């Protein structure tokens with residue numbers, strides 16, 4: 001199990017961005033992490049993957065553990081070796097490298113056999129990439145780049161895969177496709193922490209969800225429960241129940257808006 | 262015609278190849294770490310010294326001595342990176358460049374101590390012998406410079422293009438954070454860049470030490486030519502470093518050959534200025550160099 005325990009994260013020694021965050025990703029599960037812009041979702045992933053120091057951030061309290069072993073003291077390469085893979089926000093593929101090279105770099109620390117198996121797996125999960133192995137990755141479409149970023153993260157055969165807003169900027173049809181791929185990757189045995197603003201997509205495949213707001217977990221529960229929750233429906237799904245918008249409701253809305261967004 | 266080929270083109274390509282070696286070293290460090298390395302002249306002259314000691318002093322076969330000297334300088338380069346440059350990671354590139362000036366000073370003092378005031382030889386097998394090339398008699402040392410440099414640069418190019426570590430180095434030069442996230446030990450890539458660069462500088466030092474009967478400490482200044490070369494080629498382009506090195510070498514040799522004859526009024530030693538003239542012209546026309554990337558930052 002990947003566990004975040006009472007975690008505080010500070011940037012530049014002064015900006016407290018995560019406050020007492022606790023979150024669990026059981027082995028083999030899909031867990032959704034929801035939250036508005038600036039809530040601290042990416043920061044949480046950085047704390048797990050050893051990338052905080054690149055951004056002058058640090059864990060000041062609490063811990064991140066993988067099967068009980070502390071993770072938050074490790075640098076990024078060691079977290080990869082420990083079995084954590086990640087797809088960073090904005091895909092961040094190497095546009096000047098070929099598709100094949102992008103995948104291979106994902107297997108940098110792995111042995112030959114793992115790399116070969118990883119390439120096979122990536123090209124069978126994403127047949128569009130197989131046709132374009134030798135092309136610069138910068139020529140791929142947004143959706144293809146996202147698939148490449150996912151394929152790259154899988155090259156090290158991680159037990160846990162962290163995805164930071166994989167649906168961002170993709171057309172609905174592609175979002176659907178990415179969603180199916182995530183389910184398939186999970187079925188093949190990889191646990192997934194899915195950071196999303198697209199709450200309906202994330203909650204439809206997750207077993208459990210957390211809502212992060214200005215650095216705090218303000219809500220968590222079974223995905224089905226969250227999907228049914230009025231606040232979530234209203235602020236993440238845009239599905240407010242059709243009720244009269246009286247003055248009181250607007251005030252109510254404002255109040256909750258402050259609380260959630 | 263014979264003169265044009267042997268004393269102009271071949272000699273120019275010979276000296277230009279050594280500039281290319283030095284410039285490729287600059288580019289590799291710049292791409293991997295974003296640092297402009299001003300310490301290259303000291304690394305170069307230490308390389309010439311190490312070759313000299315190993316070949317003439319210790320009596321190793323010349324090729325073995327050269328490879329050993331490259332290995333020694335690679336170690337010096339990696340140690341320099343670890344001790345002096347690693348603490349600068351994340352600071353302004355300008356500050357790191359200044360640190361390399363400090364490294365230059367320290368290493369140059371060391372080199373001066375070791376070399377002393379005498380002129381030394383690297384023990385090369387070429388001497389003043391000449392060879393026939395398409396019916397023209399050319400100096401063997403010029404051919405050696407061209408062949409050795411191009412083989413070395415080709416090997417580095419192959420390493421970068423084909424090997425696992427080469428791929429990791431390229432990835433690091435594109436996006437350090439993402440490289441880290443793939444499990445690449447970015448610090449090790451910095452170290453490797455300095456090692457390769459210093460080894461190439463050592464090779465250039467050996468080649469420069471073969472000409473004009475030997476080298477002394479002050480010969481290190483030749484390596485400063487690599488600065489106009491990288492600016493002409495583009496700070497981040499290995500291809501640019503090679504072409505610009507050869508271009509400047511040939512321009513220098515042709516000036517040395519013909520200027521005293523046809524433009525004597527320009528004065529003596531004009532060839533020394535030529536690299537900088539070319540650099541200024543290129544800076545005006547293409548500020549990012551002939552092969553460089555447009556948004557490369559300047560130090």
Ligand SMILES: Nc1ncnc2c1ncn2[C@@H]1O[C@H](COP(=O)(O)OP(=O)(O)OP(=O)(O)O)[C@@H](O)[C@H]1O
Nearest residue numbers: 011015017035036037038039040041042043044055
């Ligand atoms: N390197 C940094 N230095 C200082 N503050 C930072 C840094 N990175 C992020 N922050 C701040 O931390 C907070 C959380 O940012 P983070 O990127 O983790 O949010 P997020 O939930 O991922 O947002 P988004 O949905 O926009 O990606 C924001 O207020 C942001 O401004």
Ligand SMILES: [Mg+2]
Nearest residue numbers: 041042043089
């Ligand atoms: Mg984010």
